[in-house]
Amino acid sequence: MTxxxxxxxxxxxxxxxxxxxxxxxxxxxREAAERGAKLVMLQELHRSRYFPQHENPALFDLAExxxxxxxxxxxxxxxxxxxxxxxxxxxxxxPGLYHNTAVVLEADGxxxxxxxxxxxxxxxxxxxxxxxxPGDLGFQPIQTSVGKxxxxxCWDQWFPEAARLMAxxxxxxxxxxxxxxxxxxxxEDEQARQRDAWVTIxxxxxxxNGLPVLACNRVGHEPDPTGSTxxxxxxxxxFMAGPQGEILAQASIDKEEVLVADVExxxxxxxxxxxPYLRDRRVDAYQDLLRLYRD
Numbered sequence: 001m002t003x004x005x006x007x008x009x010x011x012x013x014x015x016x017x018x019x020x021x022x023x024x025x026x027x028x029x030r031e032a033a034e035r036g037a038k039l040v041m042l043q044e045l046h047r048s049r050y051f052p053q054h055e056n057p058a059l060f061d062l063a064e065x066x067x068x069x070x071x072x073x074x075x076x077x078x079x080x081x082x083x084x085x086x087x088x089x090x091x092x093x094x095p096g097l098y099h100n101t102a103v104v105l106e107a108d109g110x111x112x113x114x115x116x117x118x119x120x121x122x123x124x125x126x127x128x129x130x131x132x133x134p135g136d137l138g139f140q141p142i143q144t145s146v147g148k149x150x151x152x153x154c155w156d157q158w159f160p161e162a163a164r165l166m167a168x169x170x171x172x173x174x175x176x177x178x179x180x181x182x183x184x185x186x187x188e189d190e191q192a193r194q195r196d197a198w199v200t201i202x203x204x205x206x207x208x209n210g211l212p213v214l215a216c217n218r219v220g221h222e223p224d225p226t227g228s229t230x231x232x233x234x235x236x237x238x239f240m241a242g243p244q245g246e247i248l249a250q251a252s253i254d255k256e257e258v259l260v261a262d263v264e265x266x267x268x269x270x271x272x273x274x275x276p277y278l279r280d281r282r283v284d285a286y287q288d289l290l291r292l293y294r295d
Contacts, residue, residue: 003265005146007039007173008032011238012256013220014049018062021047022070024256025087026077031258033081038107039146041086043218043238044154044179045100048090050218050234054226055130063092066114071103079109084144086151088177090131091116100132102151102177104142113142117153118162125183125224125232128155139165147172147265150211154178157202157215161289167209168278172265174205178217181234195235195253203245210243210272212263219254243271 010028014021025046032040045051047070051059064070070089078085084107091101091114100117116135120128139162141148150171156162157176166174180198182191206213216238223231239250240261249261272278288294 005038005263005265006036007214007240007261007263008035008037008041009214009216009238009240009251009259010040010042010046011216011219011236011251011259012043012046013234014046014218014222016049018047022073026073028258029074029077029081029083029085032260033083035258035260037083037260039084039086039144039149039173040081041175041177041214041216042088043216044088044177045090046088046177046218049222050179050232051090052128052131053125053222053224053229053232055127056225060092060098060131063090063098065093066091066101066103067111068092071105071111074103075105075109075111078105078107082107084112084146084149086149086175086177088153093133097133098131099135100128100153101135102153102175104144104149104151107145112144115140115142115151115153117156119155119159121155125229139169141166141169141171150174152176154180157198157205160205160208163205163209163211167211171211172268173263174202174209174211174213176202176213176215178215178238179234180217181222181232184230184233191235195237198235199237199239202239203241203247206241206243207245207275208277210268210275210277212243212248212265212268213241215239219252219256243268244275 091099122129150166219236
C-alpha cells in the first residue's frame with residue numbers, strides 16, 4: 001500500500017514591507033502547486049519581520065483577526081492552486097488577547113482549522129511572552145483532504161510531549177512553522193551545535209512517533225530595531241523527514257527556496273509495526289510527567 005503526498009515548504013526572507021512579504025509567500029504557494037504539491041507550509045509569522053526581538057506595544061497593530069485579511073489571501077491562493085495551505089499569523093482574538101496562530105486552509109479555500117502556539121519562549125531576542133497568550137486549543141490534529149495534520153509552532157518543536165500528543169490523537173504528519181536563527185556573536189562551533197540540535201530534535205520526533213516531520217524556517221538577517229543586539233541571522237535549513245527520521249529534502253542555510261518532496265504516508269504503518277513504541281508505552285508509570293520537576 002502506498003499513499004504518496006507531495007509536500008512543499010516555502011522558505012524566504014522578510015522585510016519591512018508587509019505586502020511584499022505576503023507576496024513572497026503567495027508566490028511560493030503558486031510555485032509549489034506548479035511543481036505538483038498538494039500541501040504547502042509557510043514559515044512562522046511570514047507576513048512580517050520577526051517582531052518579538054524587542055518589546056513595543058505599537059507592534060500589536062500587526063495583529064489581525066481570523067478570519068481576516070491574511071486568511072482571505074491564503075484561502076484564495078489555496079483555492080486557486082487546489083492545495084492545502086498552512087500559514088502562520090499574529091492573531092488578534094480580542095482587545096488585549098493575542099496568539100501566535102497557525103491557520104490551515106483547505107484546497108477549496110475554506111478554513112479547516114487553527115492551532116494556537118502552546119509553548120511561548122521568553123529569551124533575549126525572542127520576547128514572545130510579551131506578545132502571545134499561550135494557546136488554549138490543546139494538541140488536536142486538523143483534518144484536511146490530504147490527511148490529519150499535527151500542526152505545532154517553532155518553540156513547540158523542542159517538546160516531545162507535544163509531538164507525542166499529536167501522534168496519539170491520530171496526526172499523520174507533524175508540521176512546524178518556524179523562525180529560528182543565530183546571534184552573530186556566537187562562534188561558528190556554537191552556531192553549528194544549535195542548528196544540528198534543531199534538526200536532531202525534530203528528526204527524533206519523527207522516529208519516536210513513526211511520523212513524517214516538516215519544518216519550515218525563514219532566512220536572512222533581521223536587525224534588532226533597538227540596536228541593542230546585532231539582530232538575528234535566520235538559518236533556513238527547512239527540511240522534511242520520514243518516519244524513521246531520514247531526511248527526504250533539506251533547504252540551504254541562506255537562500256530563498258521552495259522545497260518539494262514526496263512523503264509516503266503509508267510508511268507510518270510499516271515503521272510502527274517494527275518499532276511499536278505506542279504498544280510498549282508504560283502509561284501506568286508516567287504520572288510524574290504531570291509534575292514540573294521531581295525535587
